[in-house]
Amino acid sequence: MRRRRRTDAKRRQRGETFMDQRIVHIRGGKGGDGCVAFHREKWKPMGPPSGGNGGTGSSIYLLPTPHLTTLSSVPRIVKGASGGAGGGTWRNGKDAEPTIVRVPLGTVVKQLSRDDPRRAKDAQERFEERLQEFREEERWKKIRERRWVHYPGFEDDNLQRETFREADRMLAMEERMLINRRVLRGLIHLDLDKAVETPETEKDPDAPLGLPRAKNWGYLIAEGGAGGLGNPHFLSKTNRSPKTASRGRDGEWISLELELKILADVAMVGMPNAGKSTLVRALTGGRVKSEIAGFAFTTLNPVVGVVRIGPEGWLGGDGDAVYDETALEKNRLREGMDVRGYVESTDMDDETTPVTDGVSSETNAHARPSYDSTIGESFRFTITDNPGLIEHASENKGLGHSFLRSIERSHALVYVVDLSSQVPWEELRILKDELEKYREGMSSKARMVIANKADLLGQEGEEDAEEAKCKFARLEEYVRMEMGADAEGRSLDVVPVSAKYAMNLRKVVGLMVRYVDEARSKVAVQDDDESTLPLDGYEC
Numbered sequence: 001m002r003r004r005r006r007t008d009a010k011r012r013q014r015g016e017t018f019m020d021q022r023i024v025h026i027r028g029g030k031g032g033d034g035c036v037a038f039h040r041e042k043w044k045p046m047g048p049p050s051g052g053n054g055g056t057g058s059s060i061y062l063l064p065t066p067h068l069t070t071l072s073s074v075p076r077i078v079k080g081a082s083g084g085a086g087g088g089t090w091r092n093g094k095d096a097e098p099t100i101v102r103v104p105l106g107t108v109v110k111q112l113s114r115d116d117p118r119r120a121k122d123a124q125e126r127f128e129e130r131l132q133e134f135r136e137e138e139r140w141k142k143i144r145e146r147r148w149v150h151y152p153g154f155e156d157d158n159l160q161r162e163t164f165r166e167a168d169r170m171l172a173m174e175e176r177m178l179i180n181r182r183v184l185r186g187l188i189h190l191d192l193d194k195a196v197e198t199p200e201t202e203k204d205p206d207a208p209l210g211l212p213r214a215k216n217w218g219y220l221i222a223e224g225g226a227g228g229l230g231n232p233h234f235l236s237k238t239n240r241s242p243k244t245a246s247r248g249r250d251g252e253w254i255s256l257e258l259e260l261k262i263l264a265d266v267a268m269v270g271m272p273n274a275g276k277s278t279l280v281r282a283l284t285g286g287r288v289k290s291e292i293a294g295f296a297f298t299t300l301n302p303v304v305g306v307v308r309i310g311p312e313g314w315l316g317g318d319g320d321a322v323y324d325e326t327a328l329e330k331n332r333l334r335e336g337m338d339v340r341g342y343v344e345s346t347d348m349d350d351e352t353t354p355v356t357d358g359v360s361s362e363t364n365a366h367a368r369p370s371y372d373s374t375i376g377e378s379f380r381f382t383i384t385d386n387p388g389l390i391e392h393a394s395e396n397k398g399l400g401h402s403f404l405r406s407i408e409r410s411h412a413l414v415y416v417v418d419l420s421s422q423v424p425w426e427e428l429r430i431l432k433d434e435l436e437k438y439r440e441g442m443s444s445k446a447r448m449v450i451a452n453k454a455d456l457l458g459q460e461g462e463e464d465a466e467e468a469k470c471k472f473a474r475l476e477e478y479v480r481m482e483m484g485a486d487a488e489g490r491s492l493d494v495v496p497v498s499a500k501y502a503m504n505l506r507k508v509v510g511l512m513v514r515y516v517d518e519a520r521s522k523v524a525v526q527d528d529d530e531s532t533l534p535l536d537g538y539e540c
């Protein structure tokens, strides 16, 4: 009952929580105001104008960072610091430090358009809205206040001057140009799937000690506002004593939608109960903790695991391990603890497997985890366990198909079918159709069909074994005829396995290593980089 409620709630969200998504409102820092001041010195009562300029406001950068895995650390509102105000004696205000927002690798950044209701109004729009409350005359006053700083008591004087009115027109024109430039630049759309590297050439040889030599700030998203100008800038032939300075401008205000796509190398696609979670747990040596149970939609969110390969081969292949339903494993462990009691448990330490490892063994009910963290690792790839995909998922049946977004950029897709079902090839047809409905061409990423639960077949005598062989041969035939081929014309690999009893998984891992290796080398070639993958021709 509780489970059904959880699944229904997930369905109502229409996949929105499958993805780590966040709307972030970004405000570049305001520029500091210019200063109106006059130089004072003993015996020199009428010194020249000496107001400094304001400093630039903080610009906002997005920096893709490899060690972050979620968007939860990204603030919803990012405000850049304001630039320092100018001072007397030609002292310019300080420029604000850039604001760096760290986001995980794989973040897709989209600026929300003007008509998007999730967008926050920018500084200019808010100001214009506020102006509506005032009468015409007041409005002009407010607009001028936003642009100018006056020497105390000289506002009316300044307004009389033609030079001031001319400068005001110039500032208004600049404001319009700035707005136009921002509109023409278009909406930001970035795919941050690589860490920002600073080329050697950009390193500053003169950087002071203690400061970074490279400006590795990431992608500029919102510019800080320019600082205002001090009163010496308004000195002219007709006005030898300018009593006005300009104010700093607002920084750029924009709203972004951040979306984190999981960048796993291999993704599992299968119908509910096909055994995807069991398989992922077995492949990762029991380290992936997603729940396993004998009913549909046990897995509600994609879960990523790591498959590790050591110098001797796959680090996870323990022939004795049995990856059973999580509830059963827990019960079994609890029973074991009851029988032996806590007193003995210290003697048993060596044999006891924590529940969370999710590994048990039929021969030894408390087998060690099937990996040894002390063994060196020479290669690794990531794999995602996904929720079940069913027929008409594209019409929001089951959990819908929006979770496929998260695996769109995986290097390879792997179909998992239940070989013990009546017609496993029918599952394949549905899965392929649903992938195509999600995005045309998506099924061409599929590289392998895993025929799971092979242990359930061929147990009852020779005839049964023969039937099982026939069924598998028919599945292979279907894959060859109906499932298409990859870019090199090879049809999909079909491998019978038993995820529960960790049987034939070495072959699966070997093939996956090949797909990942090929895909990564392709990417490396595209990047004009030399391939440094250590596992050319690797066989598990």
Ligand SMILES: Nc1nc2c(ncn2[C@@H]2O[C@H](COP(=O)(O)OP(=O)(O)OP(=O)(O)O)[C@@H](O)[C@H]2O)c(=O)[nH]1
Pocket: 270, 271, 272, 273, 274, 275, 276, 277, 278, 279, 291, 292, 293, 294, 295, 296, 297, 298, 299, 300, 323, 324, 325, 386, 387, 388, 389, 452, 453, 454, 455, 456, 497, 498, 499, 500, 501
């Ligand atoms: N006999 C046998 N049972 C298996 C095997 N793999 C999985 N099962 C069982 O099949 C059931 C479903 O397994 P899960 O791993 O939860 O299936 P799933 O594809 O992740 O299901 P959803 O998360 O609902 O999409 C559980 O009862 C498993 O114990 C296998 O190789 N052999």
Ligand SMILES: [Mg+2]
Pocket: 276, 277, 278, 290, 291, 292, 298, 299, 385, 386, 387
């Ligand atoms: Mg599952």
